[in-house]
Amino acid sequence: MIDVIQDTTRRASLSTAPNLYQYSQYETAPKLAHERSFESLDFTAASTISFPESLDNFRENAKKSNDPSTQLSFVRYLLDSSMKIREDPEQLGIELPPSPPGEGPSTEERKTTMRKLLEAEALRWLKRLASSGVGIGRQPSADAQFMLAEYYGKGLLSLPVDHAKAFNLYVQASKQNHPTATYRAAVCYEVGAGTKKDYNRAVQFYRKAAALSDSHAMHKVALILLYGKLGQRKNLKEGITWLKRASGAADEFHPESLHDLAQCYEKKGGCPVLIPDEHYSFELYARAAQFGFAPSQYRLGSCYEYGLLGCQVDPSNSIKWYSKAAEQGFPDAELALSSWYLSGSHGVLQQSDSDAYLWARKAGERGHAKAEYQVGNYFEIGIGVEASSEEAKRWYARAAGKGHKRASQRLAELKKAGKKQSGRCIVA
Numbered sequence: 001m002i003d004v005i006q007d008t009t010r011r012a013s014l015s016t017a018p019n020l021y022q023y024s025q026y027e028t029a030p031k032l033a034h035e036r037s038f039e040s041l042d043f044t045a046a047s048t049i050s051f052p053e054s055l056d057n058f059r060e061n062a063k064k065s066n067d068p069s070t071q072l073s074f075v076r077y078l079l080d081s082s083m084k085i086r087e088d089p090e091q092l093g094i095e096l097p098p099s100p101p102g103e104g105p106s107t108e109e110r111k112t113t114m115r116k117l118l119e120a121e122a123l124r125w126l127k128r129l130a131s132s133g134v135g136i137g138r139q140p141s142a143d144a145q146f147m148l149a150e151y152y153g154k155g156l157l158s159l160p161v162d163h164a165k166a167f168n169l170y171v172q173a174s175k176q177n178h179p180t181a182t183y184r185a186a187v188c189y190e191v192g193a194g195t196k197k198d199y200n201r202a203v204q205f206y207r208k209a210a211a212l213s214d215s216h217a218m219h220k221v222a223l224i225l226l227y228g229k230l231g232q233r234k235n236l237k238e239g240i241t242w243l244k245r246a247s248g249a250a251d252e253f254h255p256e257s258l259h260d261l262a263q264c265y266e267k268k269g270g271c272p273v274l275i276p277d278e279h280y281s282f283e284l285y286a287r288a289a290q291f292g293f294a295p296s297q298y299r300l301g302s303c304y305e306y307g308l309l310g311c312q313v314d315p316s317n318s319i320k321w322y323s324k325a326a327e328q329g330f331p332d333a334e335l336a337l338s339s340w341y342l343s344g345s346h347g348v349l350q351q352s353d354s355d356a357y358l359w360a361r362k363a364g365e366r367g368h369a370k371a372e373y374q375v376g377n378y379f380e381i382g383i384g385v386e387a388s389s390e391e392a393k394r395w396y397a398r399a400a401g402k403g404h405k406r407a408s409q410r411l412a413e414l415k416k417a418g419k420k421q422s423g424r425c426i427v428a
Contacts, residue, residue: 051092055081068129068141075129075147078122082115116158123157130169142176145169149181153193167194174205179214186217190230199230210242218246219257226271236273240264247284251291258288259296266309282309289321297325298333305336315345326359334363335371342383357384364395372399373407380410389414 062074084091089111096107105113129144149169155161167188173181186205189198203224209217224232225239243264246257262284264271282303288296301322304314319340325333338359344351357378363371376395379388393414399407 051081051094062125066138068138068144071125071129072141072143072147075122075125075144078118078125082118082122085111085114085118119157123151123159126151130172139176140172142173142178142181145173146178146181146184149173149184163188163194165194174208177212179209179212179217182209182212183214183217183220186220203230203232210245213249215246215249215251215254215257218242218249219254219260222246222257222260236271240271240273250288255288255291255293255296258284258291259293259299262288262296262299278309282311285309289324292324292328294325294328294330294333297321297328298330298336301325301333301336315340315348319345319349326362329362329366331363331366331368331371334359334366335368335374338363338371338374353384355384364398367402369399369402369404369407372396372402373404373410376407376410380414 058074058077062071065071081092085094089096096110098107099105126144126148129141130148131140146169149166151157151159152162152169153166167185170181170185170188174185182205186202186209188194189202189205191197203221206217206220206224210221219242222239222241222243224230225235225242228234240261243257243261246254247261250256250258262281264274265277265281265284267276267278270276282300285296285299285303289300298321301318301320303309303311304318304321307313319337322333322336322340326337338356340349341352341356341359357375360371360374360378364375372395376392376399378384379395380392381387393411396407396411396414400411
């Protein structure tokens with residue numbers, strides 16, 4: 001099976017928390033003692049209903065409600081308002097005229113004070129919902145537990161980073177079958193964040209989250225089974241089943257499963273439990289590319305450049321998809337664009353030595369060995385940049401250090417000659 005399928009645990013690690021406001025059902029929630037401070041901050045509201053009045057109305061509705069989703073919506077309102085005050089208070093109809101020099105707090109100080117008050121209130125509500133629920137005999141809110149865990153994991157809202165608290169909250173939310181919290185608990189077990197590493201428990205939680213239709217978890221379980229990770233035996237058939245389920249739930253936030261399944265359907269290096277289908281493989285790559293997944297965009301570029309997976313050679317589409325991937329900093333695509341600019345394409349792309357050099361340089365600066373070799377070649381020949389034997393040797397050395405054989409060869413030849421060698425530019 002193709003080895004380039006990537007383990008995407010890093011995309012869901014504690015350092016890459018998902019969108020904290022992903023739950024659209026958050027629509028309202030409480031009022032705290034410090035609310036009177038808003039009137040003392042000296043701002044004027046441009047709208048018919050001022051921000052303090054809107055805040056009070058929202059707060060009162062939340063206090064009267066026994067619906068946790070309503071109160072969580074208020075938490076979201078508080079946090080969104082804090083963000084707007086930081087970025088542009090006028091979004092809330094708030095004007096903060098500058099104070100006379102030496103008189104009172106500055107505009108930024110007043111914004112900071114307002115934000116801290118809003119965030120403190122949001123945190124108090126969130127802790128209450130996560131610990132005691134709403135109404136007699138009601139369970140704590142799993143969504144609130146998940147959100148609070150995210151804040152502890154990232155150290156947001158003035159909370160200290162506390163992975164142990166985050167882990168415990170994920171587990172508590174998982175007991176109520178919260179899919180994303182269950183997935184997060186699995187990640188904690190796998191990497192040892194807030195708890196001891198335990199691969200068996202990690203797999204149990206990954207499987208539970210997958211059964212709850214968490215797309216990241218379905219993809220993760222697929223990778224575990226396809227590669228025999230985390231102490232599990234390989235099971236290609238079940239792994240492909242999970243990969244198909246994950247691809248069915250793919251979207252712009254997690255398109256990786258489409259790309260991985262596409263690789264499995266390719267004839268070369270595919271999966272032995274699947275019948276190769278290059279047209280379907282291309283379709284899967286195209287879906288992932290439309291979602292903005294750079295590796296798939298690069299793959300489409302190569303298909304159109306070389307006529308792979310049933311495609312007709314199409315320079316225009318090749319350059320288009322390479323460009324989309326390169327715009328996201330995908331080094332393979334940057335190097336591919338370098339090659340296109342080096343040759344040009346009649347009626348599609350004007351030949352440009354300088355652009356060829358610049359795109360290769362971008363990829364080389366990301367540590368891409370093949371690009372480092374190419375930059376060295378450009379310096380040696382003087383394509384798109386002033387020829388420099390010393391710069392050529394420096395770039396060849398970088399590529400050689402990563403095991404690039406041709407770079408090692410050219411470096412040795414230049415050192416032996418002791419001077420710039422002439423020759424033609426070879427795109428590796």
